[in-house]
Amino acid sequence: MEPGTNPMEPDRVRAPNIRDVARLAGVSYQTVSRVLNDSPSIKDSTKQRVLDVIGEIGYRPNQAARALVTSKSRTIGVLSQQTAHYGPTTSITAIEGAAREAGYRLSITNVSSGDYVAIKAGIDYLLSQSIEALVVIAPQVRVFEILSELSISVPFVTLQATDLGVHSMSVDQVAGARLATRHLIDLGHTEIMHISGPQDWIEAEARMQGFLEEINNADLRTRAPILGDWSAHFGYYAGLELLRFRDFTAVFASNDQMALGFMHACRELGLSIPGDISIVGFDDIPEAAHFFPPLTTVRQNFPEIGRRAISLLLSELRGDSPLEQGQITPELVVRESTSAP
Amino acid sequence: MEPGTNPMEPDRVRAPNIRDVARLAGVSYQTVSRVLNDSPSIKDSTKQRVLDVIGEIGYRPNQAARALVTSKSRTIGVLSQQTAHYGPTTSITAIEGAAREAGYRLSITNVSSGDYVAIKAGIDYLLSQSIEALVVIAPQVRVFEILSELSISVPFVTLQATDLGVHSMSVDQVAGARLATRHLIDLGHTEIMHISGPQDWIEAEARMQGFLEEINNADLRTRAPILGDWSAHFGYYAGLELLRFRDFTAVFASNDQMALGFMHACRELGLSIPGDISIVGFDDIPEAAHFFPPLTTVRQNFPEIGRRAISLLLSELRGDSPLEQGQITPELVVRESTSAP
DNA sequence: CAACGGAATGTGAACGGTCACATCTAGCGT
DNA sequence: ACGCTAGATGTGACCGTTCACATTCCGTTG
Numbered sequence: 117m118e119p120g121t122n123p124m125e126p127d128r129v130r131a132p133n134i135r136d137v138a139r140l141a142g143v144s145y146q147t148v149s150r151v152l153n154d155s156p157s158i159k160d161s162t163k164q165r166v167l168d169v170i171g172e173i174g175y176r177p178n179q180a181a182r183a184l185v186t187s188k189s190r191t192i193g194v195l196s197q198q199t200a201h202y203g204p205t206t207s208i209t210a211i212e213g214a215a216r217e218a219g220y221r222l223s224i225t226n227v228s229s230g231d232y233v234a235i236k237a238g239i240d241y242l243l244s245q246s247i248e249a250l251v252v253i254a255p256q257v258r259v260f261e262i263l264s265e266l267s268i269s270v271p272f273v274t275l276q277a278t279d280l281g282v283h284s285m286s287v288d289q290v291a292g293a294r295l296a297t298r299h300l301i302d303l304g305h306t307e308i309m310h311i312s313g314p315q316d317w318i319e320a321e322a323r324m325q326g327f328l329e330e331i332n333n334a335d336l337r338t339r340a341p342i343l344g345d346w347s348a349h350f351g352y353y354a355g356l357e358l359l360r361f362r363d364f365t366a367v368f369a370s371n372d373q374m375a376l377g378f379m380h381a382c383r384e385l386g387l388s389i390p391g392d393i394s395i396v397g398f399d400d401i402p403e404a405a406h407f408f409p410p411l412t413t414v415r416q417n418f419p420e421i422g423r424r425a426i427s428l429l430l431s432e433l434r435g436d437s438p439l440e441q442g443q444i445t446p447e448l449v450v451r452e453s454t455s456a457p
Numbered sequence: 458m459e460p461g462t463n464p465m466e467p468d469r470v471r472a473p474n475i476r477d478v479a480r481l482a483g484v485s486y487q488t489v490s491r492v493l494n495d496s497p498s499i500k501d502s503t504k505q506r507v508l509d510v511i512g513e514i515g516y517r518p519n520q521a522a523r524a525l526v527t528s529k530s531r532t533i534g535v536l537s538q539q540t541a542h543y544g545p546t547t548s549i550t551a552i553e554g555a556a557r558e559a560g561y562r563l564s565i566t567n568v569s570s571g572d573y574v575a576i577k578a579g580i581d582y583l584l585s586q587s588i589e590a591l592v593v594i595a596p597q598v599r600v601f602e603i604l605s606e607l608s609i610s611v612p613f614v615t616l617q618a619t620d621l622g623v624h625s626m627s628v629d630q631v632a633g634a635r636l637a638t639r640h641l642i643d644l645g646h647t648e649i650m651h652i653s654g655p656q657d658w659i660e661a662e663a664r665m666q667g668f669l670e671e672i673n674n675a676d677l678r679t680r681a682p683i684l685g686d687w688s689a690h691f692g693y694y695a696g697l698e699l700l701r702f703r704d705f706t707a708v709f710a711s712n713d714q715m716a717l718g719f720m721h722a723c724r725e726l727g728l729s730i731p732g733d734i735s736i737v738g739f740d741d742i743p744e745a746a747h748f749f750p751p752l753t754t755v756r757q758n759f760p761e762i763g764r765r766a767i768s769l770l771l772s773e774l775r776g777d778s779p780l781e782q783g784q785i786t787p788e789l790v791v792r793e794s795t796s797a798p
Numbered sequence: 799c800a801a802c803g804g805a806a807t808g809t810g811a812a813c814g815g816t817c818a819c820a821t822c823t824a825g826c827g828t
Numbered sequence: 829a830c831g832c833t834a835g836a837t838g839t840g841a842c843c844g845t846t847c848a849c850a851t852t853c854c855g856t857t858g
Contacts, residue, residue: 131587133813133814133815134814134815134816135814135815143837143838144837144838144839145814145815145838146816146817146837146838146839147836147837147838149815149816149817150836150837152815153816156835157834157835157836157837158835158836158837159835159836159837162836162837176584176585176587177585177814177815178525178587178813178814178815179521179585179586179587179815180520180521180522180524180525180530180587180813180814180815181521181525181813181814181815181816181843182814182815182816183521183815183843184519184521184522184525184813184814184815184816184843184844184845185814185815185816185817185842185843185844186815186816186817186843187843189520189521200543200546200547200550202541205541205546206541209541209567212565212566212567213567213569216566216582221564221586222564222565223562223563223564224553224563224565225553225557226550226553226554228554241557243517244517244518244520245520245562246472246517246519246520246521347743348743348744348746348747349743349746349747351747352747373743373744376744376747376748377747379747379749380747380748380749380751383749402688402689402690402714403689403714403717403744405689405690406689406690406692406693406717406718406720406721407717407721407748407749408720408721408724408748408749410721474843474844474845475844475845476844484807484808485807485808485809486808486809486844486845487807487808487809487846487847488806488807488808490845490846490847491806491807493845494846497805498804498805498806498807499805499806499807500805500806500807503806503807518844518845519843519844519845521843521844521845522813522843522844522845522846523844523845523846524813524845525812525813525814525815525843525844525845525846526812526813526814526844526845526846526847527813527845527846527847528813799857799858800857800858801856801857801858802855802856802857802858803854803855803856803857804853804854804855804856805852805853805854805855806851806852806853806854807850807851807852807853808849808850808851808852809848809849809850809851810847810848810849810850811846811847811848811849812845812846812847812848813844813845813846813847814843815842815843816841816842816843817840817841817842817843818839818840818841818842819838819839819840819841820837820838820839820840821836821837821838821839822835822836822837822838823834823835823836823837824833824834824835824836825832825833825834825835826831826832826833826834827830827831827832828829828830828831828832
């Protein structure tokens with residue numbers, strides 16, 4: 117029995133390739149390739165024959181081979197956070213959808229800590245997959261330092277407002293914070309606290325800035341904002357601490373979770389909301405409408421950001437059009453956690 | 458001037474490849490390849506020289522080429538849901554981390570609707586990227602029909618308990634639901650409602666089953682559970698509706714969000730929790746501890762599931778070891794939303 | 799000292815597509 | 829009837845890496 121050609125051999129089934137299709141359809145492999153990329157000059161009858169064979173034998177184009185020869189990976193990298201926040205998650209979902217629709221896939225890397233090495237490794241990892249574009253959702257200041265220092269060769273966009281050139285698509289955080297603060301001021305509050313996010317988060321910084329701007333505009337004073345970690349737990353403990361001195365009548369929390377925790381602390385101390393303390397959150401997570409009381413907050417359209425980020429990248433990839441990057445305006449949602457003091 | 462070799466040509470910078478490295482290091486390309494895959498028989502001095510060159514010119518191995526020749530994509534596919542629920546998101550984060558650590562990347566596809574075509578397309582899409590393994594987080598019944606009918610050729614694991622052979626790694630939903638229900642019964646409740654998740658979700662079904670088992674064990678009766686959509690909104694409106702007839706004293710909601718909405722409805726109708734109505738949720742999202750009142754719920758260890766799913770797949774990919782798949786036991790977290798009737 | 803053998807390194811082919819170019823056909827005007 | 833052109837299809841090379849096998853080097857041993 118000839119060793120190499122043993123017909124009994126189980127013979128690792130190889131996935132059908134373009135030449136198998138060609139042979140069965142009685143055409144050349146190049147014709148098959150043309151059908152796959154629907155090139156214009158191909159006779160309908162031929163095309164149909166090829167498609168039939170493809171369906172019949174279950175042929176799938178090999179992405180790796182295609183990527184190799186075109187040196188296009190059809191992959192968009194996403195640099196994100198380890199923590200599963202509502203906003204990023206929602207945006208990523210939208211990004212994935214938009215990307216897939218355009219024939220791109222995503223490669224997501226979560227960078228856990230904000231330290232230089234981890235972030236650098238994350239970006240490196242993405243680049244080694246020869247991504248064609250990069251979306252950065254890790255909203256930490258340090259990421260942007262690294263990004264600019266690395267002089268990335270692919271188009272990229274951040275979902276945060278930065279001064280890093282044009283590559284940004286974001287909700288205007290400053291405007292949102294001003295909306296929230298203005299709302300409290302308009303109600304008549306003069307002593308307003310701010311519970312901020314972590315110092316190294318761009319969003320946290322921007323919201324704090326918006327808050328301070330509006331406070332200054334109204335000639336009010338405020339205690340130094342305290343820096344939280346976005347969690348409801350933090351909001352709770354911060355509340356217990358802050359409320360030992362009741363020298364304020366309103367709180368602007370930098371996200372809904374911290375607002376929730378803070379309200380928890382209020383209840384525990386027997387304070388009524390908004391009777392004793394008004395509170396505004398940020399994000400408008402779906403649960404916020406069902407907090408006790410339903411939370412006044414600032415709504416960000418996360419899916420929209422994701423979609424626009426991708427369309428911005430895609431247009432840059434196609435080379436066409438001056439990219440219309442920009443900011444999305446957030447919206448104040450007034451519910452029952454705020455009232456006149 | 459020779460056309461092809463014009464030294465003035467800007468000449469699209471090509472990324473350095475293995476042969477460039479070889480040339481500069483004065484070795485053959487195969488030696489470079491050996492260094493990259495740290496093959497044992499390579500002299501230390503040579504290895505160092507190659508590594509130096511790699512660092513110097515910033516060479517990155519081309520994943521596509523590698524994938525092509527080895528027919529290993531080093532990619533694990535993830536089939537997930539469009540909606541950004543806390544549980545799946547948290548698991549995915551853990552999965553990503555574990556996969557990356559093992560040198561695998563993720564390809565995530567969200568399938569929006571539960572209809573056959575969409576799910577099939579999602580799986581097809583993943584397979585066309587020649588994934589080496591598949592994690593299914595889309596917990597819909599229909600997904601599993603498709604999965605079994607397709608006879609996937611790669612190892613796969615679902616994050617839901619199924620009767621689909623061994624490929625599953627999940628929190629024991631039935632046990633969790635029994636824990637919750639038992640708790641209410643132990644407190645003395647005899648009229649217990651269940652707000653379930655959507656009918657075609659495996660988890661929803663399992664939790665309902667656990668609930669009914671425990672109800673039967675205790676010789677109690679219950680009204681037919683109502684089928685929700687996991688959202689706080691649904692919980693709210695369901696609450697308004699259900700509470701028109703107050704023929705129950707406790708509610709087991711199939712997730713924390715619906716519990717939240719339900720509590721909102723209670724407050725609005727002037728009912729106290731747990732005074733008038735006790736309520737138990739499911740998941741223990743981080744916010745649950747700060748609801749009003751803090752929610753008694755069932756904790757699932759989502760990251761652990763993700764990690765274990767990957768380690769199960771990896772061991773299957775390596776071919777070693779009988780895979781220790783299985784279930785993780787959930788845990789009841791008693792807070793202040795439950796008391797004796 | 800020749801023969802040996804293992805460690806270290808090199809060579810050709812292959813993976814599965816696409817690109818650039820070559821060839822073949824059919825329709826058309828003159 | 830002829831050449832021309834555009835449409836349809838085929839051929840060879842190449843993308844960057846690994847695999848299988850071949851070759852060289854060098855220290856050991858009988």
